[in-house]
Amino acid sequence: MIKEWLSRLEDEYQIDILFACEAGSRAWNIESATSDHDVRFIYRHRDMKNYLALRKAPDVLDWTSPYDATGFDIYKTLDLILKSNPGIYESAFSPAVYMAAEPFTSELKGFIRNEYSPFSLYKHYQSLRTRNLKEVQKKVFNASRQKQLIHAVRAELISSGILLFKEISSPFEMIRAAEIHQPELFEGYQLLASTKRNNQLLSEEQADSIIHLLAASYEYNELGEELSKKQPSLDLMEQWLREILGIL
Incomplete structure:
Protein backbone atom coordinates (compact mmCIF):
# COMPACT_ATOMS: atom_id res chain seq x y z
CA MET A 1 0.00 0.00 0.00
CA ILE A 2 2.76 2.45 0.87
CA LYS A 3 4.62 1.81 -2.37
CA GLU A 4 1.45 2.45 -4.38
CA TRP A 5 0.83 5.65 -2.42
CA LEU A 6 4.37 6.83 -3.19
CA SER A 7 3.86 6.08 -6.87
CA ARG A 8 0.75 8.27 -6.85
CA LEU A 9 2.77 11.07 -5.26
CA GLU A 10 5.25 10.86 -8.12
CA ASP A 11 2.50 11.52 -10.65
CA GLU A 12 0.73 14.17 -8.58
CA TYR A 13 3.86 16.19 -7.80
CA GLN A 14 5.80 15.33 -10.98
CA ILE A 15 8.76 13.96 -9.07
CA ASP A 16 10.90 10.84 -9.23
CA ILE A 17 11.35 9.14 -5.87
CA LEU A 18 14.92 7.86 -5.78
CA PHE A 19 14.75 6.22 -2.38
CA ALA A 20 11.99 5.61 0.17
CA CYS A 21 12.09 3.76 3.46
CA GLU A 22 10.52 3.27 6.85
CA ALA A 23 12.01 5.26 9.71
CA GLY A 24 11.15 5.36 13.40
CA SER A 25 10.06 2.35 15.41
CA ARG A 26 9.32 0.12 12.42
CA ALA A 27 12.84 0.56 11.07
CA TRP A 28 14.32 -0.29 14.48
CA ASN A 29 12.02 -3.29 14.95
CA ILE A 30 10.48 -1.93 18.13
CA GLU A 31 7.01 -1.15 16.79
CA SER A 32 3.91 -2.22 18.65
CA ALA A 33 0.62 -3.21 17.04
CA THR A 34 -0.54 0.42 17.18
CA SER A 35 2.64 2.09 15.86
CA ASP A 36 2.23 4.48 12.95
CA HIS A 37 4.23 4.32 9.75
CA ASP A 38 7.02 6.88 9.50
CA VAL A 39 8.07 7.19 5.84
CA ARG A 40 11.12 9.06 4.56
CA PHE A 41 12.02 9.56 0.91
CA ILE A 42 14.38 11.40 -1.43
CA TYR A 43 13.12 12.85 -4.70
CA ARG A 44 14.07 14.96 -7.71
CA HIS A 45 11.78 17.12 -9.81
CA ARG A 46 11.13 15.77 -13.29
CA ASP A 47 11.15 19.24 -14.83
CA MET A 48 14.65 20.72 -14.54
CA LYS A 49 13.13 24.21 -14.83
CA ASN A 50 12.16 23.84 -11.17
CA TYR A 51 15.85 24.10 -10.31
CA LEU A 52 16.37 27.22 -12.44
CA ALA A 53 13.36 29.29 -11.37
CA LEU A 54 13.56 32.29 -9.05
CA ARG A 55 10.69 30.82 -7.10
CA LYS A 56 12.09 27.47 -6.14
CA ALA A 57 9.94 24.37 -6.00
CA PRO A 58 9.51 22.88 -2.50
CA ASP A 59 12.59 21.07 -1.22
CA VAL A 60 10.63 19.37 1.58
CA LEU A 61 7.24 17.65 1.27
CA ASP A 62 5.30 16.62 4.39
CA TRP A 63 2.20 14.53 5.11
CA THR A 64 0.46 13.40 8.27
CA SER A 65 -2.15 11.27 6.47
CA PRO A 66 -2.54 8.52 5.43
CA TYR A 67 1.03 8.13 6.69
CA ASP A 68 3.47 10.29 8.58
CA ALA A 69 5.83 11.03 5.68
CA THR A 70 8.57 13.48 4.77
CA GLY A 71 10.36 13.81 1.44
CA PHE A 72 13.58 15.72 0.75
CA ASP A 73 14.52 17.09 -2.66
CA ILE A 74 17.92 15.96 -3.93
CA TYR A 75 19.44 19.42 -3.31
CA LYS A 76 18.21 19.36 0.27
CA THR A 77 19.47 15.80 0.69
CA LEU A 78 22.96 16.55 -0.56
CA ASP A 79 23.14 19.63 1.64
CA LEU A 80 22.34 17.41 4.64
CA ILE A 81 24.94 14.86 3.55
CA LEU A 82 27.55 17.63 3.48
CA LYS A 83 26.74 18.14 7.17
CA SER A 84 27.00 14.39 7.98
CA ASN A 85 23.32 14.46 8.90
CA PRO A 86 22.35 11.48 11.11
CA GLY A 87 18.77 11.31 9.81
CA ILE A 88 19.92 10.68 6.23
CA TYR A 89 22.47 8.18 7.58
CA GLU A 90 19.83 6.15 9.40
CA SER A 91 17.37 6.29 6.51
CA ALA A 92 19.92 5.14 3.94
CA PHE A 93 20.51 1.91 5.85
CA SER A 94 16.92 1.26 6.92
CA PRO A 95 16.02 -2.44 6.61
CA ALA A 96 12.48 -1.50 5.49
CA VAL A 97 12.82 -0.07 1.98
CA TYR A 98 9.87 0.80 -0.28
CA MET A 99 11.65 2.24 -3.31
CA ALA A 100 15.34 2.11 -4.23
CA ALA A 101 16.46 3.44 -7.61
CA GLU A 102 19.87 2.32 -8.79
CA PRO A 103 22.62 3.33 -8.99
CA PHE A 104 21.41 6.10 -6.66
CA THR A 105 20.81 3.90 -3.60
CA SER A 106 24.20 2.19 -3.77
CA GLU A 107 25.92 5.53 -4.37
CA LEU A 108 24.07 7.08 -1.43
CA LYS A 109 25.35 4.40 0.93
CA GLY A 110 28.83 4.67 -0.57
CA PHE A 111 28.97 8.43 -0.08
CA ILE A 112 27.88 8.07 3.52
CA ARG A 113 30.47 5.37 4.25
CA ASN A 114 33.29 7.26 2.54
CA GLU A 115 32.45 10.93 3.06
CA TYR A 116 30.63 11.24 6.39
CA SER A 117 32.62 12.44 9.37
CA PRO A 118 32.96 9.66 11.99
CA PHE A 119 33.68 12.32 14.60
CA SER A 120 30.51 14.30 13.81
CA LEU A 121 28.29 11.22 13.96
CA TYR A 122 29.96 10.01 17.14
CA LYS A 123 29.40 13.35 18.86
CA HIS A 124 25.76 13.39 17.75
CA TYR A 125 25.02 9.97 19.21
CA GLN A 126 26.96 10.68 22.40
CA SER A 127 24.95 13.88 22.86
CA LEU A 128 21.71 11.98 22.21
CA ARG A 129 22.75 9.33 24.71
CA THR A 130 23.69 11.86 27.41
CA ARG A 131 20.57 14.01 26.99
CA ASN A 132 18.15 11.10 27.17
CA LEU A 133 20.00 9.42 30.03
CA LYS A 134 19.77 12.58 32.13
CA GLU A 135 16.03 12.75 31.55
CA VAL A 136 15.57 9.11 32.54
CA GLN A 137 17.67 9.46 35.68
CA LYS A 138 15.85 12.45 37.13
CA LYS A 139 12.23 11.38 36.63
CA VAL A 140 9.88 8.56 37.61
CA PHE A 141 10.21 5.65 35.18
CA ASN A 142 7.19 5.41 32.88
CA ALA A 143 6.42 4.79 29.19
CA SER A 144 7.94 8.12 28.14
CA ARG A 145 11.10 7.48 30.14
CA GLN A 146 11.29 3.98 28.65
CA LYS A 147 11.23 5.47 25.16
CA GLN A 148 14.03 7.84 26.14
CA LEU A 149 16.02 4.95 27.57
CA ILE A 150 15.68 3.09 24.26
CA HIS A 151 17.03 6.15 22.43
CA ALA A 152 19.88 6.48 24.91
CA VAL A 153 20.98 2.84 24.73
CA ARG A 154 20.69 2.74 20.94
CA ALA A 155 22.78 5.92 20.65
CA GLU A 156 25.43 4.42 22.93
CA LEU A 157 25.63 1.20 20.90
CA ILE A 158 25.98 3.10 17.62
CA SER A 159 28.53 5.58 18.96
CA SER A 160 30.63 2.83 20.54
CA GLY A 161 30.51 0.97 17.21
CA ILE A 162 31.85 4.05 15.41
CA LEU A 163 34.55 4.33 18.05
CA LEU A 164 35.48 0.66 17.78
CA PHE A 165 35.59 0.40 13.98
CA LYS A 166 36.67 4.03 13.35
CA GLU A 167 34.54 4.15 10.21
CA ILE A 168 30.95 4.54 9.10
CA SER A 169 28.78 1.51 8.48
CA SER A 170 25.09 0.70 8.93
CA PRO A 171 23.79 1.75 12.37
CA PHE A 172 21.80 -1.48 12.42
CA GLU A 173 25.03 -3.45 11.92
CA MET A 174 26.65 -1.39 14.69
CA ILE A 175 23.93 -2.52 17.08
CA ARG A 176 24.28 -6.18 16.06
CA ALA A 177 28.06 -5.95 16.54
CA ALA A 178 27.46 -4.77 20.11
CA GLU A 179 26.43 -8.33 21.00
CA ILE A 180 30.18 -9.08 20.93
CA HIS A 181 31.82 -5.96 22.36
CA GLN A 182 29.04 -4.72 24.70
CA PRO A 183 27.04 -7.88 25.44
CA GLU A 184 25.35 -6.69 28.64
CA LEU A 185 24.14 -3.43 27.14
CA PHE A 186 23.11 -5.24 23.94
CA GLU A 187 21.04 -7.63 26.06
CA GLY A 188 19.47 -4.63 27.80
CA TYR A 189 18.57 -3.11 24.43
CA GLN A 190 16.96 -6.37 23.30
CA LEU A 191 14.92 -6.44 26.50
CA LEU A 192 13.81 -2.85 25.95
CA ALA A 193 12.86 -3.60 22.33
CA ILE A 210 20.24 -0.81 32.23
CA ILE A 211 20.66 2.79 33.40
CA HIS A 212 23.65 1.73 35.52
CA LEU A 213 25.28 -0.01 32.54
CA LEU A 214 24.67 3.01 30.36
CA ALA A 215 26.07 5.46 32.91
CA ALA A 216 29.21 3.33 33.29
CA SER A 217 29.88 3.47 29.53
CA TYR A 218 30.58 7.22 29.63
CA GLU A 219 34.33 6.58 29.95
CA TYR A 220 34.45 5.94 26.19
CA ASN A 221 33.65 9.59 25.42
CA GLU A 222 37.16 11.06 25.46
CA LEU A 223 38.42 8.54 22.91
CA GLY A 224 36.08 10.06 20.34
CA GLU A 225 38.51 12.96 19.89
CA GLU A 226 40.76 10.56 17.98
CA LEU A 227 38.16 9.92 15.27
CA SER A 228 38.49 11.43 11.80
CA LYS A 229 37.06 14.94 11.59
CA LYS A 230 37.03 15.02 7.78
CA GLN A 231 34.05 16.59 6.04
CA PRO A 232 32.33 15.43 2.83
CA SER A 233 33.94 16.63 -0.40
CA LEU A 234 31.97 19.45 -2.03
CA ASP A 235 33.51 18.69 -5.44
CA LEU A 236 32.43 15.05 -5.30
CA MET A 237 28.94 16.01 -4.18
CA GLU A 238 28.53 18.51 -7.01
CA GLN A 239 29.70 15.94 -9.55
CA TRP A 240 27.22 13.42 -8.13
CA LEU A 241 24.43 16.01 -8.26
CA ARG A 242 25.07 16.64 -11.95
CA GLU A 243 24.91 12.90 -12.61
CA ILE A 244 21.62 12.57 -10.72
CA LEU A 245 20.08 15.46 -12.64
CA GLY A 246 21.53 14.25 -15.95
CA ILE A 247 23.24 17.53 -16.82
CA LEU A 248 26.81 16.34 -17.34
Whole structure:
Protein backbone atom coordinates (compact mmCIF):
# COMPACT_ATOMS: atom_id res chain seq x y z
CA MET A 1 0.00 0.00 0.00
CA ILE A 2 2.76 2.45 0.87
CA LYS A 3 4.62 1.81 -2.37
CA GLU A 4 1.45 2.45 -4.38
CA TRP A 5 0.83 5.65 -2.42
CA LEU A 6 4.37 6.83 -3.19
CA SER A 7 3.86 6.08 -6.87
CA ARG A 8 0.75 8.27 -6.85
CA LEU A 9 2.77 11.07 -5.26
CA GLU A 10 5.25 10.86 -8.12
CA ASP A 11 2.50 11.52 -10.65
CA GLU A 12 0.73 14.17 -8.58
CA TYR A 13 3.86 16.19 -7.80
CA GLN A 14 5.80 15.33 -10.98
CA ILE A 15 8.76 13.96 -9.07
CA ASP A 16 10.90 10.84 -9.23
CA ILE A 17 11.35 9.14 -5.87
CA LEU A 18 14.92 7.86 -5.78
CA PHE A 19 14.75 6.22 -2.38
CA ALA A 20 11.99 5.61 0.17
CA CYS A 21 12.09 3.76 3.46
CA GLU A 22 10.52 3.27 6.85
CA ALA A 23 12.01 5.26 9.71
CA GLY A 24 11.15 5.36 13.40
CA SER A 25 10.06 2.35 15.41
CA ARG A 26 9.32 0.12 12.42
CA ALA A 27 12.84 0.56 11.07
CA TRP A 28 14.32 -0.29 14.48
CA ASN A 29 12.02 -3.29 14.95
CA ILE A 30 10.48 -1.93 18.13
CA GLU A 31 7.01 -1.15 16.79
CA SER A 32 3.91 -2.22 18.65
CA ALA A 33 0.62 -3.21 17.04
CA THR A 34 -0.54 0.42 17.18
CA SER A 35 2.64 2.09 15.86
CA ASP A 36 2.23 4.48 12.95
CA HIS A 37 4.23 4.32 9.75
CA ASP A 38 7.02 6.88 9.50
CA VAL A 39 8.07 7.19 5.84
CA ARG A 40 11.12 9.06 4.56
CA PHE A 41 12.02 9.56 0.91
CA ILE A 42 14.38 11.40 -1.43
CA TYR A 43 13.12 12.85 -4.70
CA ARG A 44 14.07 14.96 -7.71
CA HIS A 45 11.78 17.12 -9.81
CA ARG A 46 11.13 15.77 -13.29
CA ASP A 47 11.15 19.24 -14.83
CA MET A 48 14.65 20.72 -14.54
CA LYS A 49 13.13 24.21 -14.83
CA ASN A 50 12.16 23.84 -11.17
CA TYR A 51 15.85 24.10 -10.31
CA LEU A 52 16.37 27.22 -12.44
CA ALA A 53 13.36 29.29 -11.37
CA LEU A 54 13.56 32.29 -9.05
CA ARG A 55 10.69 30.82 -7.10
CA LYS A 56 12.09 27.47 -6.14
CA ALA A 57 9.94 24.37 -6.00
CA PRO A 58 9.51 22.88 -2.50
CA ASP A 59 12.59 21.07 -1.22
CA VAL A 60 10.63 19.37 1.58
CA LEU A 61 7.24 17.65 1.27
CA ASP A 62 5.30 16.62 4.39
CA TRP A 63 2.20 14.53 5.11
CA THR A 64 0.46 13.40 8.27
CA SER A 65 -2.15 11.27 6.47
CA PRO A 66 -2.54 8.52 5.43
CA TYR A 67 1.03 8.13 6.69
CA ASP A 68 3.47 10.29 8.58
CA ALA A 69 5.83 11.03 5.68
CA THR A 70 8.57 13.48 4.77
CA GLY A 71 10.36 13.81 1.44
CA PHE A 72 13.58 15.72 0.75
CA ASP A 73 14.52 17.09 -2.66
CA ILE A 74 17.92 15.96 -3.93
CA TYR A 75 19.44 19.42 -3.31
CA LYS A 76 18.21 19.36 0.27
CA THR A 77 19.47 15.80 0.69
CA LEU A 78 22.96 16.55 -0.56
CA ASP A 79 23.14 19.63 1.64
CA LEU A 80 22.34 17.41 4.64
CA ILE A 81 24.94 14.86 3.55
CA LEU A 82 27.55 17.63 3.48
CA LYS A 83 26.74 18.14 7.17
CA SER A 84 27.00 14.39 7.98
CA ASN A 85 23.32 14.46 8.90
CA PRO A 86 22.35 11.48 11.11
CA GLY A 87 18.77 11.31 9.81
CA ILE A 88 19.92 10.68 6.23
CA TYR A 89 22.47 8.18 7.58
CA GLU A 90 19.83 6.15 9.40
CA SER A 91 17.37 6.29 6.51
CA ALA A 92 19.92 5.14 3.94
CA PHE A 93 20.51 1.91 5.85
CA SER A 94 16.92 1.26 6.92
CA PRO A 95 16.02 -2.44 6.61
CA ALA A 96 12.48 -1.50 5.49
CA VAL A 97 12.82 -0.07 1.98
CA TYR A 98 9.87 0.80 -0.28
CA MET A 99 11.65 2.24 -3.31
CA ALA A 100 15.34 2.11 -4.23
CA ALA A 101 16.46 3.44 -7.61
CA GLU A 102 19.87 2.32 -8.79
CA PRO A 103 22.62 3.33 -8.99
CA PHE A 104 21.41 6.10 -6.66
CA THR A 105 20.81 3.90 -3.60
CA SER A 106 24.20 2.19 -3.77
CA GLU A 107 25.92 5.53 -4.37
CA LEU A 108 24.07 7.08 -1.43
CA LYS A 109 25.35 4.40 0.93
CA GLY A 110 28.83 4.67 -0.57
CA PHE A 111 28.97 8.43 -0.08
CA ILE A 112 27.88 8.07 3.52
CA ARG A 113 30.47 5.37 4.25
CA ASN A 114 33.29 7.26 2.54
CA GLU A 115 32.45 10.93 3.06
CA TYR A 116 30.63 11.24 6.39
CA SER A 117 32.62 12.44 9.37
CA PRO A 118 32.96 9.66 11.99
CA PHE A 119 33.68 12.32 14.60
CA SER A 120 30.51 14.30 13.81
CA LEU A 121 28.29 11.22 13.96
CA TYR A 122 29.96 10.01 17.14
CA LYS A 123 29.40 13.35 18.86
CA HIS A 124 25.76 13.39 17.75
CA TYR A 125 25.02 9.97 19.21
CA GLN A 126 26.96 10.68 22.40
CA SER A 127 24.95 13.88 22.86
CA LEU A 128 21.71 11.98 22.21
CA ARG A 129 22.75 9.33 24.71
CA THR A 130 23.69 11.86 27.41
CA ARG A 131 20.57 14.01 26.99
CA ASN A 132 18.15 11.10 27.17
CA LEU A 133 20.00 9.42 30.03
CA LYS A 134 19.77 12.58 32.13
CA GLU A 135 16.03 12.75 31.55
CA VAL A 136 15.57 9.11 32.54
CA GLN A 137 17.67 9.46 35.68
CA LYS A 138 15.85 12.45 37.13
CA LYS A 139 12.23 11.38 36.63
CA VAL A 140 9.88 8.56 37.61
CA PHE A 141 10.21 5.65 35.18
CA ASN A 142 7.19 5.41 32.88
CA ALA A 143 6.42 4.79 29.19
CA SER A 144 7.94 8.12 28.14
CA ARG A 145 11.10 7.48 30.14
CA GLN A 146 11.29 3.98 28.65
CA LYS A 147 11.23 5.47 25.16
CA GLN A 148 14.03 7.84 26.14
CA LEU A 149 16.02 4.95 27.57
CA ILE A 150 15.68 3.09 24.26
CA HIS A 151 17.03 6.15 22.43
CA ALA A 152 19.88 6.48 24.91
CA VAL A 153 20.98 2.84 24.73
CA ARG A 154 20.69 2.74 20.94
CA ALA A 155 22.78 5.92 20.65
CA GLU A 156 25.43 4.42 22.93
CA LEU A 157 25.63 1.20 20.90
CA ILE A 158 25.98 3.10 17.62
CA SER A 159 28.53 5.58 18.96
CA SER A 160 30.63 2.83 20.54
CA GLY A 161 30.51 0.97 17.21
CA ILE A 162 31.85 4.05 15.41
CA LEU A 163 34.55 4.33 18.05
CA LEU A 164 35.48 0.66 17.78
CA PHE A 165 35.59 0.40 13.98
CA LYS A 166 36.67 4.03 13.35
CA GLU A 167 34.54 4.15 10.21
CA ILE A 168 30.95 4.54 9.10
CA SER A 169 28.78 1.51 8.48
CA SER A 170 25.09 0.70 8.93
CA PRO A 171 23.79 1.75 12.37
CA PHE A 172 21.80 -1.48 12.42
CA GLU A 173 25.03 -3.45 11.92
CA MET A 174 26.65 -1.39 14.69
CA ILE A 175 23.93 -2.52 17.08
CA ARG A 176 24.28 -6.18 16.06
CA ALA A 177 28.06 -5.95 16.54
CA ALA A 178 27.46 -4.77 20.11
CA GLU A 179 26.43 -8.33 21.00
CA ILE A 180 30.18 -9.08 20.93
CA HIS A 181 31.82 -5.96 22.36
CA GLN A 182 29.04 -4.72 24.70
CA PRO A 183 27.04 -7.88 25.44
CA GLU A 184 25.35 -6.69 28.64
CA LEU A 185 24.14 -3.43 27.14
CA PHE A 186 23.11 -5.24 23.94
CA GLU A 187 21.04 -7.63 26.06
CA GLY A 188 19.47 -4.63 27.80
CA TYR A 189 18.57 -3.11 24.43
CA GLN A 190 16.96 -6.37 23.30
CA LEU A 191 14.92 -6.44 26.50
CA LEU A 192 13.81 -2.85 25.95
CA ALA A 193 12.86 -3.60 22.33
CA SER A 194 10.85 -6.67 23.28
CA THR A 195 9.09 -4.79 26.07
CA LYS A 196 8.23 -1.91 23.73
CA ARG A 197 6.88 -4.24 21.02
CA ASN A 198 4.54 -5.81 23.56
CA ASN A 199 3.32 -2.46 24.92
CA GLN A 200 4.78 -3.30 28.31
CA LEU A 201 6.95 -1.45 30.81
CA LEU A 202 10.20 -2.60 32.38
CA SER A 203 10.25 -3.09 36.11
CA GLU A 204 12.15 -0.43 38.05
CA GLU A 205 14.82 -3.01 38.85
CA GLN A 206 15.31 -3.85 35.16
CA ALA A 207 15.39 -0.18 34.20
CA ASP A 208 17.88 0.67 36.96
CA SER A 209 20.18 -2.13 35.80
CA ILE A 210 20.24 -0.81 32.23
CA ILE A 211 20.66 2.79 33.40
CA HIS A 212 23.65 1.73 35.52
CA LEU A 213 25.28 -0.01 32.54
CA LEU A 214 24.67 3.01 30.36
CA ALA A 215 26.07 5.46 32.91
CA ALA A 216 29.21 3.33 33.29
CA SER A 217 29.88 3.47 29.53
CA TYR A 218 30.58 7.22 29.63
CA GLU A 219 34.33 6.58 29.95
CA TYR A 220 34.45 5.94 26.19
CA ASN A 221 33.65 9.59 25.42
CA GLU A 222 37.16 11.06 25.46
CA LEU A 223 38.42 8.54 22.91
CA GLY A 224 36.08 10.06 20.34
CA GLU A 225 38.51 12.96 19.89
CA GLU A 226 40.76 10.56 17.98
CA LEU A 227 38.16 9.92 15.27
CA SER A 228 38.49 11.43 11.80
CA LYS A 229 37.06 14.94 11.59
CA LYS A 230 37.03 15.02 7.78
CA GLN A 231 34.05 16.59 6.04
CA PRO A 232 32.33 15.43 2.83
CA SER A 233 33.94 16.63 -0.40
CA LEU A 234 31.97 19.45 -2.03
CA ASP A 235 33.51 18.69 -5.44
CA LEU A 236 32.43 15.05 -5.30
CA MET A 237 28.94 16.01 -4.18
CA GLU A 238 28.53 18.51 -7.01
CA GLN A 239 29.70 15.94 -9.55
CA TRP A 240 27.22 13.42 -8.13
CA LEU A 241 24.43 16.01 -8.26
CA ARG A 242 25.07 16.64 -11.95
CA GLU A 243 24.91 12.90 -12.61
CA ILE A 244 21.62 12.57 -10.72
CA LEU A 245 20.08 15.46 -12.64
CA GLY A 246 21.53 14.25 -15.95
CA ILE A 247 23.24 17.53 -16.82
CA LEU A 248 26.81 16.34 -17.34
